[in-house]
Structures are given as C-alpha cells and as structure tokens.
Amino acid sequence: MSFRQFAFGLTACFLVPWVAIVIIPFFMMHHLKPVAYNEATDGKDGLYRPQATGRLVNGSEVYAANGCYHCHSQLIRPVYAGNDLGRPDWAGLKSDEERGDTRRQSNIFDYQFEKFAQIGENRFGPDLSNVGLRVEKEYAKGSDPKVWLLNHLYNPRANPKLVTSKCPSFPFLFETKKIQGQTPANAIVVKDGEAVVPSFEADVLVDYLMSMKHDDAVPGSMNHLPPAPKGGAKAAAPAAAPKG
C-alpha cells in the first residue's frame, strides 16, 4: 500500500462517519419545520406547538454538571427500535386520570429548549423523560412534588421505600443553616437547631425535573403508535377506503 492510499483511507475513515453522524443530522435538524395535525387521524387540525415551562436552561446545566446523564436516559425509543412504551410510566401514564393513555415516544421537539439533548449514556436508573409526571401523580401523591424531588436529591435512601437506592446523594446542592428565630419555609430537613435548605442549583434542577412531562398529544405523523380510531371506525374503514 502506498502512502497516498494509506493517507486517503485514513482520511475517509474519519470523514465518512463525521459527515454521516454530524453534518447530515445537523442540516436535517437545525431548522425544525412545524408539524401539522391531520384532521382525519388526529381529530384536530392546526400546528403542533411543543410546550416548555420553568427554568429549563439553568436546570439543564446543573443536570449536566452533576453527571445525571451517566445513569439516566431521556429517550423513549420508538416501537421499531427497542420499544419503551411498555415500561411502567416511562413514556407517559398508561392510565392518566383525565386523559387516559398518554404514552408516546420521544421526538426532536422534546429537546429544542435545551442546548444539548441529554439523551443519556446508560440506563442504570430509570428514564427521566416523564419523571415530573411520575413524581406528581404517583410518588408525592397530594404532597408537594418538588419537596419529594429535593429530598431525593439530598438523600434518596432517607425515603423508606428506597432504602437501598443506588442514586447518589447530592448534599452539596444544599446549604445547612443554623436556625435563628423561625425555621426557613423551604427547609427539607430540620435537626439539632439546623435546617437544610436547597441552593439555587437544587431549585433549578428540581424545576427542570418537574418540567419532564413529555406526553402531550403529537400529530400521528410523528408517532409510530397513532391512537386506534374510536367507535368501530376500524371495521368501517375497508369499505370506505378506495383501493389502488
């Protein structure tokens, strides 16, 4: 093999994956076009407008800085690629009290309010795409979901249901203050005249986690599991649909 062939081969080895993994996806995704609902299959028309609330950007930075993505994913895989819809309440709630089955796969709009899409490296812990929903509807039940999350961050093993939790504690996201006069309203632990209160980082991280509710109804064209047509429409379909 000549040096020229070697140099060409080496360049191609880096160039081809770089074009395929970085350049092509960049041009495919950097200008997101709005996706429209289809009146016939989605039951409404207009454009899909992804929603986001809370201090996402700061929270997302704290999430990244503390390496949560090493153990937690934020990606509900579609049915054709290792379906995640069957995992309990990862993809949305199977039986939401008001809206019924809200499960859906992740889509590109789920990440558009963050600088990086933190899809995660490992799944040592559960997927967090819908953790805001789970905490609110299941774990905190009636009490303040933010307080549940703050306690989890401070020490997951303090929760009697999670005594063997493998999720690390993040005590450095909290401040311990001597109580002088009234106990601070946002104290999560009060002990020996001292109160543990969340820092700004803990607050924004919890806001970020609470915003993880990726179960809004998307246009059928973006979902590989469109909801089944209601009221026997399925049976009527073959007769109505013109062939060819």
Ligand code: HEC
């Ligand atoms: C070393 C791996 C690891 C890291 C790093 C980690 N976690 Fe966890 N986490 C887990 C595991 C495992 C669980 C599952 C249950 C358990 O053992 O508590 C979990 C559970 C959770 C839960 C409860 C989710 C549920 O639905 O039950 C939340 C919320 C959470 N982690 C948030 C975080 C945040 C925020 C960070 C970063 C600040 C983080 N975790 C970092 C391993 C990790």
